[in-house]
Amino acid sequence: xxxxxxxxxxxxxxxxxxxxxxxxxxxxxxxxxxxxxxxxxxxxxxxxxxxxxxxxxxxxxxxxxxxxxxxxxxxxxxxxxxxxxxxxxxxxxxxxxxxxxxxxxxxxxxxxxxxxxxxxxxxxxxxxxxxxxxxxxxxxxxxxxxxx
Amino acid sequence: xxxxxxxxxxxxxxxxxxxxxxxxxxxxxxxxxxxxxxxxxxxxxxxxxxxxxxxxxxxxxxxxxxxxxxxxxxxxxxxxxxxxxxxxxxxxxxxxxxxxxxxxxxxxxxxxxxxxxxx
Numbered sequence: 001x002x003x004x005x006x007x008x009x010x011x012x013x014x015x016x017x018x019x020x021x022x023x024x025x026x027x028x029x030x031x032x033x034x035x036x037x038x039x040x041x042x043x044x045x046x047x048x049x050x051x052x053x054x055x056x057x058x059x060x061x062x063x064x065x066x067x068x069x070x071x072x073x074x075x076x077x078x079x080x081x082x083x084x085x086x087x088x089x090x091x092x093x094x095x096x097x098x099x100x101x102x103x104x105x106x107x108x109x110x111x112x113x114x115x116x117x118x119x120x121x122x123x124x125x126x127x128x129x130x131x132x133x134x135x136x137x138x139x140x141x142x143x144x145x146x147x148x
Numbered sequence: 149x150x151x152x153x154x155x156x157x158x159x160x161x162x163x164x165x166x167x168x169x170x171x172x173x174x175x176x177x178x179x180x181x182x183x184x185x186x187x188x189x190x191x192x193x194x195x196x197x198x199x200x201x202x203x204x205x206x207x208x209x210x211x212x213x214x215x216x217x218x219x220x221x222x223x224x225x226x227x228x229x230x231x232x233x234x235x236x237x238x239x240x241x242x243x244x245x246x247x248x249x250x251x252x253x254x255x256x257x258x259x260x261x262x263x264x265x266x267x
Binding site (some may be wrong): 017018019020021022046048054055056057059062063075085087088089090091093094095096097099100112137146147 | 153176177178180183184185186188190192193195196199211212214215216217218219220221223245257259262
């Protein structure tokens, strides 16, 4: 982990999720329209079966990365913004391959904004395990005023 | 279907596909950590539900390989009863589905299954 990564807020301060639902572990890179994160699906997740996770769980990593980016963006306007509850409202054009991946392995999540009309935002995402892409597609999220 | 995940209340099949009624238990593990202020079923848990029901329908293992579109029209909370309709996959293994609540549509979409999944 780089020094810059260490200085970034931790996902637990950016997301309303708690374990085992919180899959993000750290923020690697943040830009005006993109975020790169790392995470993993813990072995005690209800989605784990015999040590494997269905690839569609990668969509949740993308959603949490998008939520982290949203909170970081609000930090520019407010010093200590509370994480807000957000909902995924659509998932499109997602390719899942392989169909499963192992639980508790490091995953890299790359998310980029492709459009926004707040509180709706559309993101393109890609989730990888090592040099293998697990999932890629588009999600749209709706951020509520509810604090998590 | 495993009774501790989404207990099955009713099921039926016809030439168009399969229909199920399931309950989302108040204490479902899918609500753990999602969220403290208000329990909401994660969107991906709806994909888990569809996967489990489709495997039940065809009696074999089926793997989701693509999400063409999934529209989530409202959140699902603890204790809800859901009515799930699954179409029979077409030649490209695409399947349409709808999840309904008591008097509304919760979500609908089109999924693609891996080769080998039954029709």
